[in-house]
Amino acid sequence: MNNDKTSIDNYSNPEQQAAFDAGRAIGRTEGMIIYQQHIIKQMTDECVKLRTKLQEQKGGKL
Secondary structure, three states: OOOOOOOOOOOOOHHHHHHHHHHHHHHHHHHHHHHHHHHHHHHHHHHHHHHHHHHHHOOOOO
């Protein structure tokens, strides 16, 4: 069940609620970007390891 409502996101003032919702959306987007950067680094590191392994398997020739 995906329920985004929590006890802290129920503002009686519509402007405050809109600001909270906008901030939460920005935080989620920033979080996704950080996660993708982490995955890219992991994949890049793995690529370097695999290229080294391939070079060793080919007898130092790539």
